[in-house]
Amino acid sequence: MPAAERRELILRDATAVFASNGYGGTTTDLVAKAAGVSQPYVVRMFGTKEKLFLAVLERAERILAETFRAAIPGPDGHERRERMGMAYVGLIAERGLHQVLMQAFLLGGDPVVGPEARASFLRIWRLTIDEAGMSEEDARSFIANGMLINTLVALRLGDAYGADPDIDAMFTVAFPCSFDVFKDSLPTAAERY
Amino acid sequence: MPAAERRELILRDATAVFASNGYGGTTTDLVAKAAGVSQPYVVRMFGTKEKLFLAVLERAERILAETFRAAIPGPDGHERRERMGMAYVGLIAERGLHQVLMQAFLLGGDPVVGPEARASFLRIWRLTIDEAGMSEEDARSFIANGMLINTLVALRLGDAYGADPDIDAMFTVAFPCSFDVFKDSLPTAAERY
DNA sequence: GGGGTAAGTAATCGATCGATTACTTACAAA
DNA sequence: TTTGTAAGTAATCGATCGATTACTTACCCC
Numbered sequence: 001m002p003a004a005e006r007r008e009l010i011l012r013d014a015t016a017v018f019a020s021n022g023y024g025g026t027t028t029d030l031v032a033k034a035a036g037v038s039q040p041y042v043v044r045m046f047g048t049k050e051k052l053f054l055a056v057l058e059r060a061e062r063i064l065a066e067t068f069r070a071a072i073p074g075p076d077g078h079e080r081r082e083r084m085g086m087a088y089v090g091l092i093a094e095r096g097l098h099q100v101l102m103q104a105f106l107l108g109g110d111p112v113v114g115p116e117a118r119a120s121f122l123r124i125w126r127l128t129i130d131e132a133g134m135s136e137e138d139a140r141s142f143i144a145n146g147m148l149i150n151t152l153v154a155l156r157l158g159d160a161y162g163a164d165p166d167i168d169a170m171f172t173v174a175f176p177c178s179f180d181v182f183k184d185s186l187p188t189a190a191e192r193y
Numbered sequence: 194m195p196a197a198e199r200r201e202l203i204l205r206d207a208t209a210v211f212a213s214n215g216y217g218g219t220t221t222d223l224v225a226k227a228a229g230v231s232q233p234y235v236v237r238m239f240g241t242k243e244k245l246f247l248a249v250l251e252r253a254e255r256i257l258a259e260t261f262r263a264a265i266p267g268p269d270g271h272e273r274r275e276r277m278g279m280a281y282v283g284l285i286a287e288r289g290l291h292q293v294l295m296q297a298f299l300l301g302g303d304p305v306v307g308p309e310a311r312a313s314f315l316r317i318w319r320l321t322i323d324e325a326g327m328s329e330e331d332a333r334s335f336i337a338n339g340m341l342i343n344t345l346v347a348l349r350l351g352d353a354y355g356a357d358p359d360i361d362a363m364f365t366v367a368f369p370c371s372f373d374v375f376k377d378s379l380p381t382a383a384e385r386y
Numbered sequence: 387g388g389g390g391t392a393a394g395t396a397a398t399c400g401a402t403c404g405a406t407t408a409c410t411t412a413c414a415a416a
Numbered sequence: 417t418t419t420g421t422a423a424g425t426a427a428t429c430g431a432t433c434g435a436t437t438a439c440t441t442a443c444c445c446c
Contacts, residue, residue, distance in 0.1 A: 024214065037393095043435060106292060106295055125359060141337070156301040164315070166322075236405060
């Protein structure tokens with residue numbers, strides 16, 4: 001398999017592993033096993049575990065930005081925000097993407113990852129204003145709801161959907177469209193990598 | 194020093210260490226050094242690193258709930274939400290509290306921490322509705338903004354306040370009152386534990 | 387078909403971490 | 417004074433992890 005293709009495969013699987021175990025809890029061997037290659041191969045391809053995480057972050061931001069840009073064309077204002085919100089929730093199919101972004105934000109105090117995480121966040125913030133044409137207040141509430149969705153996904157609260165009226169109510173108001181559409185694609189508490 | 198007092202000290206310092214380094218990136222020795230005791234003492238007092246983190250989470254939720262409850266008395270509706278929002282931002286003084294809550298939420302896939310994190314989140318959600326009297330929609334946007342504030346604090350974006358007009362604009366709309374009030378109490382990128 | 391190169395692994399090393407054990411010190415009660 | 421107990425540490429062990437080295441395999445090109 002050509003290296004570029006293998007690289008994308010490893011990055012995809014590494015996203016799920018980092019999402020489940022956090023940065024410090026992820027081993028290069030776990031990533032290697034998830035991708036079906038040997039541990040030294042992962043290290044040699046990315047240099048260090050830290051550089052692997054930065055590559056995972058870069059890919060996550062790229063996919064997110066592309067997803068948002070694809071949702072911009074069409075009626076603006078409230079309708080555009082709804083399209084972008086639905087597209088964001090649809091990214092649950094990209095396993096671990098929301099959690100990995102959050103992991104990066106939580107590493108803001110790290111001397112290497114921190115600056116990259118801040119830059120990523122600001123680029124998304126600017127996209128919602130400069131490209132999607134949101135007002136600052138709209139951008140704030142849009143991104144705030146995104147952080148809430150990240151949290152709900154990471155918490156694996158979807159497991160209890162239907163079992164607790166409080167959870168059902170929260171999902172109903174938190175998701176920009178019928179939650180049932182996405183219920184089945186949510187990660188479950190049993191899902192480990 | 195009596196054990197109860199020592200325990201509270203260790204929990205406070207452990208909160209800052211977990212916040213900076215994440216769960217997997219935190220060592221019991223780092224916590225011990227931050228608290229000025231030996232590493233075996235930390236392990237013996239809490240049993241395992243995992244139980245130490247659960248104790249940190251429990252303390253964080255307790256402080257948060259007490260802070261919210263103290264902000265409830267008085268005019269309700271918009272004014273009450275604003276008081277609770279200001280109180281939440283004021284918790285920046287409890288170093289690492291926002292980040293540790295977020296770390297716990299991101300561990301939703303962990304078989305031990307996950308259930309506790311979900312329970313903590315739901316108790317806060319219920320508090321905003323049952324005790325603070327928010328509608329479900331108000332509770333959603335209130336907590337969503339809380340998740341945004343968690344993210345901004347963890348990112349150490351305050352470092353660049355004043356240096357980037359985009360950052361200034363975001364802080365202005367993200368914080369429930371003049372951001373300058375809290376600027377000096379924000380953790381900085383140089384702050385490590 | 388042989389030489390070069392890209393893809394990939396087995397084996398292993400040094401460092402680190404969580405946990406255990408065995409020990410010491412301070413002090414209050416009998 | 418002695419005895420019991422709570423507070424705390426030094427030393428260390430087994431396991432794990434990131435990284436390195438040396439090696440093998442497969443395939444393309446002249």
